[in-house]
Amino acid sequence: MGLLSLAIWTPILFGVVLLALGRDEQAGAVRWLALVGAVVSFLVTLPLYDGFKLGTAAMQFVENGVWIERFNVNYHLGVDGISLWFVLLTAFINVIVVIAGWEVITRRVNQYMGAFLILSGLMIGVFCALDGMLFYVFFEATLIPMYLIIGIWGGPNKIYAAFKFFLYTLLGSLLMLVALIFLYTKSGGSFDLATWHRLPLSGTAQTLLFFSFFAAFSVKVPMWPLHTWLPDVHVEAPTGGSAVLAAIMLKLGAYGFLRFSMPIAPDAAREWAWLMIALSLIAVIYVGLVAMVQRDMKKLVAYSSVAHMGFVTLGFFIFNDLGVAGGVVQMIAHGFVSAAMFLSIGVLYDRVHSREIASYGGVVNTMPKFAAFALLFAMANCGLPGTAGFVGEWMVILGAVKANFWLGFAAATALIFGAAYTLWMFKRVYLGPVVNDDVKLLKDINAREFLMFAMLAGAVLYMGIYPKPFTDVMSVSVSELLKHVALSKLN
Amino acid sequence: MIDKLSWIAVYPEIVLLVMACVIALTDLYVKTPRRTATYILTLMTLGVVALLNGLYAQGGQTIYAFGNMVVSDPMGNWLKCFASIAMMVTLVYGRPYAADRDMLRGGELFTLGMLSLLGMSVMISGNNFLVIYLGLELLTLSSYALVALRRDNATATEAAMKYFVLGAMASGFLLYGLSMMYGATGSLDVNSVFKAVASGQIKHQVLVFGLVFVVAGLAFKLGVVPFHMWIPDVYQGAPTAVTLLIGGAPKLAAFAITVRLLVEGLLPLAIDWQQMLAVLAVGSLLIGNLAAIAQTNLKRMLAFSTISQMGFVLLGLMSGVVNGNTLSAANAYSSAMFYMVTYVLTTLASFGIILLLAREGFESEEISDFAGLNQRSPLYAGVMAICMFSLAGIPPMVGFYAKLSVLQALISSGQAVYIGLAVFAVLMSLVGAFYYLRVIKVMYFDEPITATTVSAPLDVRAVLSVNGALVLGLGLLPGGLMALCAKAIVQMLGS
Numbered sequence: 001m002g003l004l005s006l007a008i009w010t011p012i013l014f015g016v017v018l019l020a021l022g023r024d025e026q027a028g029a030v031r032w033l034a035l036v037g038a039v040v041s042f043l044v045t046l047p048l049y050d051g052f053k054l055g056t057a058a059m060q061f062v063e064n065g066v067w068i069e070r071f072n073v074n075y076h077l078g079v080d081g082i083s084l085w086f087v088l089l090t091a092f093i094n095v096i097v098v099i100a101g102w103e104v105i106t107r108r109v110n111q112y113m114g115a116f117l118i119l120s121g122l123m124i125g126v127f128c129a130l131d132g133m134l135f136y137v138f139f140e141a142t143l144i145p146m147y148l149i150i151g152i153w154g155g156p157n158k159i160y161a162a163f164k165f166f167l168y169t170l171l172g173s174l175l176m177l178v179a180l181i182f183l184y185t186k187s188g189g190s191f192d193l194a195t196w197h198r199l200p201l202s203g204t205a206q207t208l209l210f211f212s213f214f215a216a217f218s219v220k221v222p223m224w225p226l227h228t229w230l231p232d233v234h235v236e237a238p239t240g241g242s243a244v245l246a247a248i249m250l251k252l253g254a255y256g257f258l259r260f261s262m263p264i265a266p267d268a269a270r271e272w273a274w275l276m277i278a279l280s281l282i283a284v285i286y287v288g289l290v291a292m293v294q295r296d297m298k299k300l301v302a303y304s305s306v307a308h309m310g311f312v313t314l315g316f317f318i319f320n321d322l323g324v325a326g327g328v329v330q331m332i333a334h335g336f337v338s339a340a341m342f343l344s345i346g347v348l349y350d351r352v353h354s355r356e357i358a359s360y361g362g363v364v365n366t367m368p369k370f371a372a373f374a375l376l377f378a379m380a381n382c383g384l385p386g387t388a389g390f391v392g393e394w395m396v397i398l399g400a401v402k403a404n405f406w407l408g409f410a411a412a413t414a415l416i417f418g419a420a421y422t423l424w425m426f427k428r429v430y431l432g433p434v435v436n437d438d439v440k441l442l443k444d445i446n447a448r449e450f451l452m453f454a455m456l457a458g459a460v461l462y463m464g465i466y467p468k469p470f471t472d473v474m475s476v477s478v479s480e481l482l483k484h485v486a487l488s489k490l491n
Numbered sequence: 492m493i494d495k496l497s498w499i500a501v502y503p504e505i506v507l508l509v510m511a512c513v514i515a516l517t518d519l520y521v522k523t524p525r526r527t528a529t530y531i532l533t534l535m536t537l538g539v540v541a542l543l544n545g546l547y548a549q550g551g552q553t554i555y556a557f558g559n560m561v562v563s564d565p566m567g568n569w570l571k572c573f574a575s576i577a578m579m580v581t582l583v584y585g586r587p588y589a590a591d592r593d594m595l596r597g598g599e600l601f602t603l604g605m606l607s608l609l610g611m612s613v614m615i616s617g618n619n620f621l622v623i624y625l626g627l628e629l630l631t632l633s634s635y636a637l638v639a640l641r642r643d644n645a646t647a648t649e650a651a652m653k654y655f656v657l658g659a660m661a662s663g664f665l666l667y668g669l670s671m672m673y674g675a676t677g678s679l680d681v682n683s684v685f686k687a688v689a690s691g692q693i694k695h696q697v698l699v700f701g702l703v704f705v706v707a708g709l710a711f712k713l714g715v716v717p718f719h720m721w722i723p724d725v726y727q728g729a730p731t732a733v734t735l736l737i738g739g740a741p742k743l744a745a746f747a748i749t750v751r752l753l754v755e756g757l758l759p760l761a762i763d764w765q766q767m768l769a770v771l772a773v774g775s776l777l778i779g780n781l782a783a784i785a786q787t788n789l790k791r792m793l794a795f796s797t798i799s800q801m802g803f804v805l806l807g808l809m810s811g812v813v814n815g816n817t818l819s820a821a822n823a824y825s826s827a828m829f830y831m832v833t834y835v836l837t838t839l840a841s842f843g844i845i846l847l848l849a850r851e852g853f854e855s856e857e858i859s860d861f862a863g864l865n866q867r868s869p870l871y872a873g874v875m876a877i878c879m880f881s882l883a884g885i886p887p888m889v890g891f892y893a894k895l896s897v898l899q900a901l902i903s904s905g906q907a908v909y910i911g912l913a914v915f916a917v918l919m920s921l922v923g924a925f926y927y928l929r930v931i932k933v934m935y936f937d938e939p940i941t942a943t944t945v946s947a948p949l950d951v952r953a954v955l956s957v958n959g960a961l962v963l964g965l966g967l968l969p970g971g972l973m974a975l976c977a978k979a980i981v982q983m984l985g986s
Contacts, residue, residue: 019869019873066970067968068969068970068973069970069974070896070973070977071895071896071973108865108866111869137886137887137891140885140886140891141885141886141887143885144880144885147928147931148931148935151932151935151936152865152935152936158936159932162936163925163928163932166928167921167924167925167928170885170921170924171918171921174917174918174920174921175914175917177895177898177917178898178902178910178917181895181898181899181902181913182902182910184899184903185899185902185903185905
């Protein structure tokens with residue numbers, strides 16, 4: 001069994017064991033088993049980084065076996081510089097999420113932990129799949145655990161949110177399914193991604209394919225104007241669900257653009273880049289403004305996610321090294337930062353049971369340790385140099401300026417909005433005098449929460465101060481991708 | 492003198508017939524209310540029949556027996572094998588339910604179940620219009636009686652009446668259409684009809700006139716729009732065990748006669764019947780899915796879901812011949828066969844859960860009866876959830892691959908209309924996802940009304956777990972079953 005299979009199936013196996021054997025009477029054992037599972041699953045991904053060869057764009061750790069002979073579907077896995085970090089990121093966030101749900105979840109603990117473990121395995125599968133159908137199966141299967149997580153452990157309006165999440169994303173994916181089958185037929189019966197990348201396609205076919213993929217991935221990212229499901233879902237989802245959703249699930253969509261839309265339909269991608277850039281800029285600027293007026297902290301961070309993902313798609317569709325690499329770096333950084341932001345809100349929500357900004361004020365007086373972490377994450381969310389948030393956004397802006405000065409100018413302006421809504425929220429929630437008894441009675445974070453935030457803070461700072469390991473890994477893959485996209489596939 | 496080979500070809504049917512009579516007699520001497528002795532005897536018989544059919548299918552031979560009246564080919568044998576297993580599973584799930592409702596007295600459930608399976612077998616292996624019709628009548632007559640098994644129950648009797656009237660009409664349609672074919676071609680033999688039609692000597696008008704009736708009759712039996720109205724009423728009205736008996740195994744037989752009549756017999760008319768099937772499929776997908784949303788009764792909802800699922804099967808069947816080219820025929824028909832087999836598998840498990848939750852004097856057929864099932868029994872809620880996701884076509888459940896293979900058959904035709912149909916089917920399955928998800932929502936997100944734990948006899952629990960695991964497991968590794976269907980269909984087309 002290869003390393004990638006191990007990374008995919010270890011958490012799933014632990015998840016299944018938890019589902020099968022766990023009982024609420026032994027919640028303690030269930031939590032420890034889940035933690036062991038998550039940690040082991042993370043550890044098995046580390047050799048990937050260790051053994052990854054720099055300087056090549058070829059797929060590494062490749063595993064290839066026949067899966068469904070009749071449709072020529074292969075169990076074909078591999079990672080390159082673009083996907084490697086997401087495997088590690090997913091496994092890392094999974095550990096955090098298990099820790100985050102430790103005391104908070106008291107009902108059906110085994111199902112909660114099991115769902116997250118299985119979900120993490122499936123998401124790693126999405127990042128590793130090199131076969132179109134395998135990708136689709138993993139991509140779709142992630143809906144099932146997430147639907148249950150939102151619906152069972154969510155807030156008051158959870159059912160609406162769960163359905164909206166499922167049906168919204170399913171619609172996009174189903175159109176992609178038609179596109180995948182179309183490609184299968186066009187390529188003479190192959191679901192192999194590399195074959196599809198080489199496949200010459202007419203202009204119309206490329207446009208249709210591009211928009212089918214757009215339907216699936218732009219909903220997932222989400223891009224404006226298809227983002228409306230995200231705030232609703234984030235508000236209702238349990239903290240862990242929000243963290244995984246923002247940190248990893250949104251990246252599945254952005255990753256899809258790099259793996260499918262751009263290399264399979266490069267001519268259409270170039271032709272429609274203006275549209276993608278326009279939508280991304282709207283997301284960055286307009287949604288940034290929308291975030292500013294939110295009263296609900298989770299909603300605010302949700303809109304901020306949309307804005308940050310706007311930077312990612314902007315970076316992709318300006319088609320230069322800096323932009324695309326910046327987009328990928330931004331995806332990783334946003335994975336850490338958004339998870340941290342949602343977990344911070346979760347910490348407050350667990351204690352006060354309110355997400356309204358107005359219910360808080362002066363938290364720093366009662367929870368100094370927590371406020372310090374929150375400040376760091378807020379700064380990272382604004383893109384302060386030295387934090388993870390800075391690197392990606394800076395690279396994207398540089399790339400944009402290279403492509404067109406005004407584009408870069410617009411994107412850079414948006415950074416100000418990001419700083420504005422994040423800092424304003426920070427000021428209202430944490431600073432100032434203690435406003436009410438709820439805040440007065442707050443207890444600072446315990447060792448478990450401290451550990452969780454310390455891990456994230458370490459990642460955020462490390463990536464901000466020394467991003468080289470991240471950019472080194474992806475640079476060759478990104479330039480190969482761009483070379484490929486620059487060539488016309490019209491026949 | 493009938494040769495030995497002919498007898499061998501129908502061994503499984505002979506076993507069934509003899510044992511059905513034996514069991515009817517034995518039951519007279521069995522006094523226990525749960526009829527354990529006859530039950531075990533029935534299961535053993537069905538097991539032997541399934542095994543025999545499976546061995547025949549493995550052998551892979553095509554045998555024409557009794558002067559071309561009957562054919563024993565891998566497609567038929569596999570379908571018969573699956574039908575026997577489905578009948579076994581049905582009886583396992585249905586027995587506690589039937590025992591609680593005093594439906595086992597007289598042992599009719601077992602005998603009639605076996606006779607209906609005999610009917611299915613005859614339909615599946617029939618190679619002659621009359622043989623197929625006889626099998627169909629044997630199946631439907633047994634089913635009418637089974638629906639009315641609770642004769643003191645008003646809804647069941649009403650359902651039986653409706654079923655009988657509409658079913659008789661459908662049989663009439665089919666018979667009328669077949670007689671037109673006979674009149675035009677001068678033969679009842681499927682292969683001779685094929686040759687006669689293919690010769691192009693026969694007036695097209697007469698053939699198409701008969702074809703309309705044949706398709707209408709088949710559409711009745713499959714339960715597709717606009718011949719679908721009996722499905723919700725009968726599914727809801729019949730005792731749940733019988734609903735499963737009607738909604739499970741017989742679908743395989745209905746698929747078989749559709750293939751035998753339309754493909755083996757009337758393939759040269761494919762252009763005509765494909766158009767008819769397309770209309771039926773679009774109607775079924777539309778009405779089945781939309782009407783299912785409005786249902787509060789789970790059995791009725793599953794009935795409408797069946798209608799929409801049959802629409803998908805028809806989509807598979809209608810994409811075989813493109814521009815008079817039969818290259819993609821094997822692909823298309825095997826996708827339809829795979830769809831049907833996996834659909835039956837999923838239906839068995841979902842009705843199994845409904846039967847399990849029904850107690851004495853309580854039917855548990857409203858969707859709200861499933862509230863909080865996850866807290867009462869995570870295992871059964873899990874099985875039901877797997878089934879619902881499978882019916883909705885979400886990977887990695889087997890239902891996804893069924894939809895995938897049908898969509899693939901449509902899209903690979905390369906015709907704009909067919910691709911349009913694929914997009915339509917995909918959008919309709921999005922609508923479908925809504926009501927399947929609602930069942931999951933009720934089970935997982937709502938609080939339970941009663942705290943009673945769900946208990947089941949060991950046999951039910953074991954079979955149900957395996958059944959649920961298969962729906963998921965065949966989704967993880969669908970290759971084997973797909974290859975099996977493809978091989979069977981290729982051989983059927985080749986002979």
